[in-house]
Amino acid sequence: MLTLTNETAALMQGEIVLNTRSHSAWGGAVTAKMYLPIALPSVWQQVTDYPRWVQYFPDVTRSEVRQVLAQKGIKRIYQAASKAFLIFTAQVDITLQVLETQNQRIQFFLESGSFSDFNADLQLQPYGEGTILTYSVQATPTIPVPSFLIEQAIRLDLPTNLRQMRSVLCAGR
Template sequence: MVVSTAPNFNCDRTLAVAVSHQPNSAALIRGEVLLETRAHTAWGASVTAQIYLPISRKSAWQHLIDYPQWVRYFPDVKNSYPLTDDVRSSSNTDQIQYKRLYQTAGKNFLFLSAQVEIYLKVVETFQQQIQFQLESGSFHDFLAELTLQDFANGTLLTYFVQATPLIPVPSLFIQQAIQYDLPTNMKIMRQALCSA
């Protein structure tokens, strides 16, 4: 488990927390990022990260489902947009939305330079969770979940992702890259959400 301390952004009171069902409130409020990485297949990894957002869950939700803005949250993401012809709602008063999403990203990793393209099935549970499931693209498997909960005077954001890329890179290297990049990306996401 890695705990990363965040700089003091103007609207940012993030904190370092160990990923758990009972997060360390004080660490989160201080602006730290809680991060836990694990192996997922021989060539993949999974990670869970938590951050505190000093904004309402409603506000965070509105920004997070604006998928073209994800290029601001994750610098390696070059394109992110919904495929608008595939939006459907469930019958329970539009609490669940189904969408498709297209993203491209580029990453320099050790001695490799990887470009990925991915089509995702997206399930949005109103102001609670966004699930991203692999439809097709540059991964053997890919699953991500972003969960929002009321927390202190703001929102606890929990981000889980597990993936196995098509390029065979040992799981240990992927975990190290995640430990290096994801805390910074989560801080960038928080700063962008707070300044929106």
């Protein structure tokens, strides 16, 4: 259980708490946290509905489960996204292996796509009547973009995306 810290107080006030860091010469990494005023089982049910991720993240144009390897506990998902940067638009796609730990964690591992490396980790922790969601991602696109630009884009986009995710997740309550 989390103790009441400045970070926890900020989360309880609806803030998205971000920590960005460098990851390779052309990549970026970030950890973001947010509080959801809904119980963990409901959050879990919704975040593991991968086709729904197009509602959570506006730049994601497609999200689908391609295969379920039940004996290994692994799913393969495909996602496509389109992102406008200054004067150009980047189209990316990615196939991920997804490992779920019921009501606790979702790990995403790169299988193929528009990144030379990609890993993400979504963790859920009960807190009071709700849930704290922690999302960590590190990625290096195949197109060389300086890491400071990637970090800046993440710093600007991720809070907006997580607010959208919270809005969609909480809409049914």
